[in-house]
Amino acid sequence: MYAMIAGGVDTGWTFYVPYSTHYSNTHVIATGLGIFITGFSSILTGLNFIVTIHKMRAPGLTWWRLPLFVWAHYATSLIMILGTPVIAVTVLMVALENGLHLGIFDPALGGDPILFQHLFWFYSHPAVYIMILPAMGVISELVQGMSRKQIFGYSFIAISSLAIAMLGFLVWGHHMFVSGQSTYLGLVFSGISFLVAIPSAVKVFNWTATLYKGSISLDTPMLYALGFIGLFTIGGLTGLFLASLSLDVHLTDTYFIVAHFHYIMVGGAIMGYLGGLHYWWPKISGRLYPEAWGRVGAIIIFAGFNLTFGPQFILGYLGMPRRYHYYPPEFQILHVMSSAGASILALGYLLPLVYFTWSMRYGPRAGANPWDARGLEWEIPSPPPTENFVGQPVVTARTYEYGSEEGATVV
Amino acid sequence: MSSPSETPPVVAHHPALRHHFDTMATQKDSSLLGMWVFIAQEIMFFGGMLAAYAIYRNVYYDAFAAGSHHLDVKLGTINTAVLICSSLTMALGVHAAALGKRKATVLFLLLTIALGSVFLGIKVVEYADKFHHDLVPGPRYSAESLHGAHGEALSADTARHSELFFALYFGLTGLHALHMIIGVPIIAIMAWKAGHGRFGPAYYTPVEVTGLYWHFVDIVWIFLFPLLYLIPHHA
Amino acid sequence: MPEHAADPHAEPHDHVVPVGTYILVFLALMVGTAVTVAASYLDLGIWNTPVAMLIAVTKAGLVVSFFMHLKYSPRLYWIWLGAAVFFLAHLLLGTGADFLGHLFLNLGSPGT
Numbered sequence: 001m002y003a004m005i006a007g008g009v010d011t012g013w014t015f016y017v018p019y020s021t022h023y024s025n026t027h028v029i030a031t032g033l034g035i036f037i038t039g040f041s042s043i044l045t046g047l048n049f050i051v052t053i054h055k056m057r058a059p060g061l062t063w064w065r066l067p068l069f070v071w072a073h074y075a076t077s078l079i080m081i082l083g084t085p086v087i088a089v090t091v092l093m094v095a096l097e098n099g100l101h102l103g104i105f106d107p108a109l110g111g112d113p114i115l116f117q118h119l120f121w122f123y124s125h126p127a128v129y130i131m132i133l134p135a136m137g138v139i140s141e142l143v144q145g146m147s148r149k150q151i152f153g154y155s156f157i158a159i160s161s162l163a164i165a166m167l168g169f170l171v172w173g174h175h176m177f178v179s180g181q182s183t184y185l186g187l188v189f190s191g192i193s194f195l196v197a198i199p200s201a202v203k204v205f206n207w208t209a210t211l212y213k214g215s216i217s218l219d220t221p222m223l224y225a226l227g228f229i230g231l232f233t234i235g236g237l238t239g240l241f242l243a244s245l246s247l248d249v250h251l252t253d254t255y256f257i258v259a260h261f262h263y264i265m266v267g268g269a270i271m272g273y274l275g276g277l278h279y280w281w282p283k284i285s286g287r288l289y290p291e292a293w294g295r296v297g298a299i300i301i302f303a304g305f306n307l308t309f310g311p312q313f314i315l316g317y318l319g320m321p322r323r324y325h326y327y328p329p330e331f332q333i334l335h336v337m338s339s340a341g342a343s344i345l346a347l348g349y350l351l352p353l354v355y356f357t358w359s360m361r362y363g364p365r366a367g368a369n370p371w372d373a374r375g376l377e378w379e380i381p382s383p384p385p386t387e388n389f390v391g392q393p394v395v396t397a398r399t400y401e402y403g404s405e406e407g408a409t410v411v
Numbered sequence: 412m413s414s415p416s417e418t419p420p421v422v423a424h425h426p427a428l429r430h431h432f433d434t435m436a437t438q439k440d441s442s443l444l445g446m447w448v449f450i451a452q453e454i455m456f457f458g459g460m461l462a463a464y465a466i467y468r469n470v471y472y473d474a475f476a477a478g479s480h481h482l483d484v485k486l487g488t489i490n491t492a493v494l495i496c497s498s499l500t501m502a503l504g505v506h507a508a509a510l511g512k513r514k515a516t517v518l519f520l521l522l523t524i525a526l527g528s529v530f531l532g533i534k535v536v537e538y539a540d541k542f543h544h545d546l547v548p549g550p551r552y553s554a555e556s557l558h559g560a561h562g563e564a565l566s567a568d569t570a571r572h573s574e575l576f577f578a579l580y581f582g583l584t585g586l587h588a589l590h591m592i593i594g595v596p597i598i599a600i601m602a603w604k605a606g607h608g609r610f611g612p613a614y615y616t617p618v619e620v621t622g623l624y625w626h627f628v629d630i631v632w633i634f635l636f637p638l639l640y641l642i643p644h645h646a
Numbered sequence: 647m648p649e650h651a652a653d654p655h656a657e658p659h660d661h662v663v664p665v666g667t668y669i670l671v672f673l674a675l676m677v678g679t680a681v682t683v684a685a686s687y688l689d690l691g692i693w694n695t696p697v698a699m700l701i702a703v704t705k706a707g708l709v710v711s712f713f714m715h716l717k718y719s720p721r722l723y724w725i726w727l728g729a730a731v732f733f734l735a736h737l738l739l740g741t742g743a744d745f746l747g748h749l750f751l752n753l754g755s756p757g758t
Contacts, residue, residue, distance in 0.1 A: 633705045
């Protein structure tokens with residue numbers, strides 16, 4: 001924060017050396033300190049999650065009865081704990097290099113900037129999964145809750161979260177195909193990157209299969225969940241293009257990358273979180289939000305999003321590089337579409353802000369379980385009282401047992 | 412299904428049991444697991460810098476060997492021994508705490524602090540020597556006091572890259588020393604608490620967790636010592 | 647209570663290690679240190695560093711197993727330790743393979 005107030009950082013978000021060492025005149029050390037502190041807090045958060053999940057489950061809440069959201073958090077915590085320290089020590093070395101003019105990454109002093117990229121992406125690729133994994137967990141909750149059906153392939157979804165976390169550590173080199181990394185290593189990283197598609201696809205298939213013969217209600221959370229599945233699939237499939245070594249060399253630093261990244265992060269993660277916010281909003285605030293506005297918002301976001309980033313795939317494929325403001329006239333139409341889409345998207349994001357605020361005061365009271373969903377959190381009043389449960393809840397069945405009154409029984 | 416009346420009757424709590432845990436066993440398990448996960452994180456933390464070290468050591472072998480041979484193997488060996496002793500006293504301290512021997516616990520913890528301080532003291536002597544020889548990376552760095560395997564002066568390139576060795580030497584040993592500087596006051600608090608009878612066979616988890624941390628710091632040194640001090644001459 | 651269903655090790659694992667074991671481990675660590683220093687003065691060709699690391703890993707194993715009681719602890723701790731070691735190995739292997747590939751296979755120097 002200090003660095004932002006004091007004039008920003010001129011290194012670009014990746015902090016690549018030598019931008020962050022040789023050519024920077026701004027507050028790299030202060031920013032580094034900020035990253036370090038934030039990193040420490042996410043490590044401790046992850047640690048808290050892990051210990052809680054292992055040691056403090058309610059009686060009867062065995063591993064295979066856990067909500068899938070919790071599984072996703074376990075996988076996320078794994079990344080936070082084992083990945084974050086590497087970026088911490090890397091930032092520390094950058095800060096030392098700045099402060100003392102060492103040559104750890106500076107070629108003029110015998111260091112090597114490629115090493116920074118290795119260490120950076122060793123964390124930063126898994127870090128992307130930190131963002132998407134909880135969203136996947138949210139979607140697993142939404143899909144079963146809104147189609148009123150037990151989730152299909154529970155254990156596969158749970159294990160695929162862990163698999164994604166694990167594989168996430170093994171693929172960092174695919175960000176460096178054009179960095180001067182050795183080509184043979186690039187081949188290996190390319191191969192492993194393809195593997196990530198397997199657990200991701202497992203999830204998509206299971207969500208889709210859950211919808212089959214469910215009694216689907218197209219309420220706002222469900223719209224977001226469906227949007228997630230569609231956009232994530234597009235984002236994931238274009239990821240396969242990029243994992244191919246040869247194609248990536250063509251597409252690197254074009255709009256194609258930008259579009260791919262946003263289909264996963266915005267179309268995937270943000271849609272997931274918005275869906276989750278709507279789903280649990282009555283539980284959090286004790287009030288219902290206006291359903292009609294919610295649906296309108298979800299549809300606007302979906303349309304605006306596709307209009308913004310869809311054309312960027314085409315632009316990128318045609319060779320439009322990122323971070324340029326000048327382009328040949330034949331790209332004009334696609335650029336205009338993209339800009340228009342962004343405006344619609346902004347409108348879509350403002351809507352929930354408005355109606356959520358409104359519902360805090362004027363929304364109708366929500367009961368304990370407005371969705372008629374299953375799970376421990378729906379058994380207590382909304383908003384939850386401080387101690388959550390009056391007595392110790394005892395879980396007798398898996399979270400998603402629909403059609404039986406015994407599901408997720410609470411005292 | 413059960414009702415509130417069927418929940419286990421409330422038994423007399425150990426005073427150290429926090430309200431969000433059911434039993435002392437769960438509480439202890441949670442603390443230990445937390446420390447192990449933290450250690451996993453620490454491994455990656457040191458690992459990042461070790462990766463940098465491993466790579467540059469192989470790329471600039473001569474420079475690293477020359478830098479390494481300036482380090483005092485005798486002091487390094489003594490320090491390794493001191494740290495292993497402190498690990499033993501720490502283990503014995505935890506052992507004494509588990510058996511409820513109050514005086515022995517305090518004694519062993521104080522011994523651990525003393526040995527840790529000796530280690531840090533020797534480290535200060537070593538650092539002072541680097542300052543004296545202008546071997547601290549930075550504008551004043553000079554490789555004049557370094558020489559090659561057969562006493563010859565270093566080539567300009569090697570001399571330049573030797574600064575990298577000392578940068579990583581200070582980075583790695585500095586981080587390690589920082590962990591010890593954090594560890595010593597924690598052990599002191601444990602000793603104080605043990606002296607006031609806060610621990611017994613039913614509850615000594617803080618001592619045990621502190622012990623885990625201290626042993627981990629010892630392990631880091633077990634790797635740093637041969638890596639930094641004992642680079643062989645040949646090759 | 648909560649752990650009973652999933653974890654058979656929920657009982658407090660207060661396995662008290664006899665003092666004699668600690669002393670033995672301590673002596674082994676001291677001998678290991680001496681051997682490491684001695685070995686560094688021998689010319690073992692390319693094997694100096696691997697030997698030193700092998701001794702270090704053995705020493706670390708002793709500390710972890712006995713001083714830190716891992717030998718008597720739940721499998722879970724092993725898994726977490728193993729995960730960290732595995733990913734660290736992968737980090738070293740991945741970056742190392744890149745640089746050493748350049749160095750020894752004459753693929754040109756990295757970064758150029």
